[in-house]
Amino acid sequence: MAVVELADRPPPVPARMRPRDVLRVGAVGLRTRPLRAFLSALGIAIGIAAMIGVVGISSSSGAELDRTLSALGTNLLTVSSGRTLLGEEAKMPVEAEAMIERIGPVDAVSAVGYVADAKVYRSEEIPRAQTGGISVYAARPDLLATVGAAPRSGTWLNEATHRYPAVVLGSTAAERLGVPAAGPDTQVVVGGERFTVVGILDPVPLATELDTAALVGWPVAEAVLGFDGHPTTLYTRAEEARLESVREVLAGTANPQAPNEVEVSRPSDALAAKQATSQAFTGLLLGVGAVALLVGGVGVANTMVISVLERRPEIGLRRSLGATRGQIRTQFLAESLLLSALGGAGGLLLGTGVTAGYALYQGWPAVVPAWATGGGLAATLAIGAVAGLYPAVRASRLSPTEALATP
Incomplete structure (x- = not known):
């Protein structure tokens, strides 16, 4: 069982x-x-x-x-001289900066002008051919605030120093010249004249051309270096909401006679x-x-x-x-x-x-x-x-x- x-x-x-x-x-x-x-x-x-x-x-x-970009802003527009129909370097009018200031949504404008015949050397003993790829620009006192730059050493040009032989070097330019810091005893040769280095800039992400530049005051550039007063690049800050509309009229405003000879860009787009x-x-x-x-x-x-x-x-x-x-x-x-x-x-x-x-x-x-x-x-x-x-x-x-x- x-x-x-x-x-x-x-x-x-x-x-x-x-x-x-x-x-x-x-x-x-x-x-x-x-x-x-x-x-x-x-x-x-x-x-x-x-x-x-x-x-x-x-x-x-x-x-x-x-x-x-949050710190520097995305509302910066640059207006640069382009080329003529014959391929020559175009020139913006001397009044271009003042004309752009009249655009309603524009908050700030500053300018630099390329001084073509001026070269920069550490001393008079440097061979003329060894320019180091450094460009000389005449600059306005309000340039730093407009492009969002800051001095790493020394100070920026002000209403007093921009009339005298004082220069501010971009970060890369200072390295190439072997200038570690600004000071009253530090001088470089600009266009055959000795200029005192009053400042050195940090890198400028939205205006990288300034990193390899020697920046002098507008009046001293005209008086000493033979600068013709024509701006090469205009830096413009405008209202973010109306940035595109400002961008459309910048070329015609900067050079009404030949707007096709003006290039307008947005530096933040290049970073993106x-x-x-x-x-x-x-x-x-x-x-x-x-x-x-x-x-x-x-x-x-x-x-x-x-x-x-x-x-x-x-x-x-x-x-x-x-x-x-x-x-x-x-x-x-x-x-x-x-x-x-x-x-x-x-x-x-x-x-x-x-x-x-x-x-x-x-x-x-x-x-x-x-x-x-x-x-x-x-x-x-x-x-x-x-x-x-x-x-x-x-x-x-x-x-x-x-x-x-x-x-």
């Missing part, structure tokens, strides 16, 4: 694995072979770190650009275009990071295949004790996911650290977009699932007798 009852009983239902059990059995391979697990996770970590670092550094650079170029390069580097991540995934797959081959007796024993194919498959898939997750977490920390370090070195705000970290984690889990799927299926298909018979 008892025999009949036992025969009629349904087969026992295998115990279901709880998430904690899945994690425990999935970590067995990682605990028993730590060096192999570390090397496999390292491939994933390098790929994720490369991707996070590239995105983070690019985002930090963009944040710095936004901060710079530079950032767009940087982002295109970032896309290329992201592709390199994706290749590294793929290589890491291949390494994980290889590790899991070897793990299945080495642990066939363990698989056979578990199957003999009642583990189902699904539980075996879950075990090895969980191991692959854990391996990739460890590599991904390490890659996120490494990439974030690289971004923060580089941003700190450059003086940028450190920015790592949330989508990059989320995407990095998702990519690691996807790589782990794909890499571990075949080994997990292969392990689940082993029969207990076949696995136990493996030496």
Whole structure:
């Protein structure tokens, strides 16, 4: 009777694995072979770190650009002399600055004028041919406030000094001349005359031509250097909301007789275009990071295949004790996911650290977009699932007798 009852009983239902059990059995391979697990996770970590670092550094650079534009303003327009129909250098009228000031939405206007025949040298002993690529400009006292520049050393030209032989050097010009700081005893030769260096500027992002310039006062340029008084470039600040309408009339206002000989630009657009170029390069580097991540995934797959081959007796024993194919498959898939997750977490920390370090070195705000970290984690889990799927299926298909018979 008892025999009949036992025969009629349904087969026992295998115990279901709880998430904690899945994690425990999935970590067995990682605990028993730590060096192999570390090397496999390292491939994933390098790929994720490369991707996070590239995105983070690019985002930090963009944040710095936004901060710079916020500080300097995006409402600066430059009006420059172009070329005549015969290809000669055009000249704007002497009254161009005053005419632009009459435009209603214009808040500020300043000007510089190129002094073509004046060259700059550290001393009279420098050969004439060694100009260092430094240009001499006559400048208005309100130039710095208009372009958003600031002196790094000394002061800017004022109503007193702009009438006398005083010069302010751009950042690059000062380096080329070997002038580390401004002072009453520091002089350079401008157009054959000695000028005292009263100031050195910081780099000017919205007027980069000033970085390689020697800037003197308008009156002294006319009196000493033979400057003809025609402005070469006008810097205009206008109301942001009406910037485009001002831009449309600037050429005709600056030179009513020949508006086609005037070029109008917006310096902030050039900075934005530079950032767009940087982002295109970032896309290329992201592709390199994706290749590294793929290589890491291949390494994980290889590790899991070897793990299945080495642990066939363990698989056979578990199957003999009642583990189902699904539980075996879950075990090895969980191991692959854990391996990739460890590599991904390490890659996120490494990439974030690289971004923060580089941003700190450059003086940028450190920015790592949330989508990059989320995407990095998702990519690691996807790589782990794909890499571990075949080994997990292969392990689940082993029969207990076949696995136990493996030496």
